[in-house]
Amino acid sequence: MSSPNQTLVQAAGCVLWRRSPVGGELEVCLVHRPKYDDWSHPKGKLKRGEDPLAGALREVAEETGYRAAPGAPLPTVRYEANGRPKQVRYWAAEAVSGGFTPNDEVDRLLWLRPSAARVRLTQARDRELVDALLNTMRLT
Numbered sequence: 001m002s003s004p005n006q007t008l009v010q011a012a013g014c015v016l017w018r019r020s021p022v023g024g025e026l027e028v029c030l031v032h033r034p035k036y037d038d039w040s041h042p043k044g045k046l047k048r049g050e051d052p053l054a055g056a057l058r059e060v061a062e063e064t065g066y067r068a069a070p071g072a073p074l075p076t077v078r079y080e081a082n083g084r085p086k087q088v089r090y091w092a093a094e095a096v097s098g099g100f101t102p103n104d105e106v107d108r109l110l111w112l113r114p115s116a117a118r119v120r121l122t123q124a125r126d127r128e129l130v131d132a133l134l135n136t137m138r139l140t
Contacts, residue, residue, distance in 0.1 A: 007084070009084050011044055012046055012052040012056035013089075028112055028113075030110045032110075039121055039122050041129060042064050044058075062105070065100045066100070067096050067097045071093060073090070073091050073092075076088065077125050079125065
């Protein structure tokens with residue numbers, strides 16, 4: 001466990017989704033980060049004083065190249081990263097425009113159906129966010 005004097009790392013991200021341009025099915029965006037060799041949802045650390053939702057949308061744009069329309073808040077995820085406590089706030093967000101260009105932070109991007117996204121995600125905590133997205137979409 002982390003010691004109480006360690007600063008909580010504040011981050012934010014989105015479970016980015018779209019309707020498939022081919023068949024209209026729901027697809028979830030996953031990003032591959034070569035530094036960690038993992039598949040995850042777009043997310044990142046907040047800048048000092050940055051609003052969490054604004055930070056989440058900024059990270060989506062930086063990592064995926066897409067502008068997103070925010071939707072329902074999703075569960076906040078807490079875990080330890082590099083020996084420090086980290087808290088990531090998430091929102092559902094629909095990709096509305098843009099396109100992916102590989103960069104230093106993210107070298108690959110996939111649009112997958114939710115069942116395939118669950119399998120591809122590296123961390124179990126990220127799989128739960130796919131379920132949370134589906135639950136919020138059933139309610140709307």
